[in-house]
Amino acid sequence: MLKFPIYLDNHATTPVDPRVLDAMLPYFKEKFGNAASRNHPYGWEAEEAVSMAREQCANLIHADPKEIVFTSGSTESNNLAIKGAAEMYKEKGKHIITANTEHKAVLDPCKHLEALGFDVTYLPVDKMGRVSAEQFAEAVRPDTILASLMFANNEVGTIHPIAEIGKICKEKNIIFHTDATQATGKVPVDVQSMGIDLLSVSAHKMYGPKGAGFLYVRRKGPRVRIAPIFDGGGHERGMRSGTLNVPGVAGLGKACEICKNEMSKDRAHALALRKIMHDRFFNELDFISLNGHPEHRLPGNFNVSFAYVEGEALMMGIKEIAVSSGSACTSASLEPSHVLRAMGVGEDAVHTSIRYGIGRFNTVEEVTYAANKTIEAVRRLREMSPLYEMVKDGVDLASVKWTSH
C-alpha cells in the first residue's frame, strides 16, 4: 500500500527511526532529569544517557567521546565551528577558505566574518560540483587559518576529496572544518584518517530527531580551540552552554549507532533504488541530465534536469511525490539553487531540476511509482512544447532567429 504523497525528500529531513524514538521516550517520561544535576539519581541517569550517546556519536566518526560537543543541529554546529575558530585564531591570520556550493549555514557565517574584517575565498566548483585538492592548495595563503568544505552536498550529493584536502590542511597548519550533515551515517566518515579538525552533524538527517546534533572538536594533533557563542553555565566543556536536550541527545546517539551498524545495508538499498530510477529515466526520456558527480556521490541522491518542460508545471504534475526542486531548494528563501548555478547549470535547467532524496524507509514500489509519474508528466508537458517538437525535428534551436511581434 502506497501512502501519498510519497516521501522522497530525505535530504531535507528524515523520518525518525522507530528504534530511535524508543530510545528517547524514557527521557521525556520517568527519566526526566537534568544531566548536570550531580546530587541525585534523576541527574545521574540523564548523565548516563548523555555519556552513552557521546560514545555512539564518537564511534560513528572514529573520534573520542570527549571530542563531541552536543548542539541543536548543524546550523549551530557550523556557526560554532566557523565563528568560534575564527575568533580563537584571528591573531594568527584572517583568511578563510570555503566553496560557493556550501549550505547557507556555512556561507552566512562566512559573510558575517567578512563584515568583521576577515577575508574569505569562495572556491568555484567544476561542472559536477567538486573542488579539487590542487585548486584548494592554490588558494592557501600564509594567513589562512581555517577551511570549511562540506563533505557531501545537500542538493546534488557530490562528495569532495575530503581526505586529500585534510592532508593539505595538516601540512599547512590550517584548521579544517567539514559540514558532514549529509554524509555522516551514509558513507564512511573518519576524522582520523581524513585529517578533520571540526565536523558538523545533525540528527534529523540520519533518522534522529530535529533540533539535535553535535560538533566534533579535535583534542589532539592539533588540540583545536574554539570560542563559545553562548555564555552561560559552561556545559560541554565551556564550548556550548545550555541544559542538554537529553531525549534529543539519546536519540542522536541511537541514530548514530544504527547508522554505523547498518551503513552497508542502507547504502546498498539506496543504490538499488536509485538505479531503478536512473535506468527508467535514462531509458525512457531524452534530453535529461544528471546533476552532480556520477561516482563521487551520496548513495541516496538523484538530481535530474529535464529540458523542454516548464519547472512549475512539472512540479504540479508530480505533486503526489514529495521532492525538492532547484527553483526553490532546501532553504527557507525562495531563490533558485545557488549550487546548480555555481556548477554552471543553465537557468532553464535549474528550474526543471528535481532532487529525489532516497532513504532507509523507501521501497521499490515507491521509487517505481515516482519514476512512472515523472516520466508521464515530462512526456505530457513535452507534447505541448513547440520547442521539443522543433528539436525532435532536427531544428538547431541556436540557429533560430526569434522575432517578437
Ligand SMILES: *Cc1c(COP(=O)(O)O)cnc(C)c1O
Ligand atoms: C540540513 C543541513 C544543514 C542544517 O542542519 P540543521 O540541523 O537543520 O540546522 C546544514 N548543512 C547541510 C549540508 C544540511 O544538509
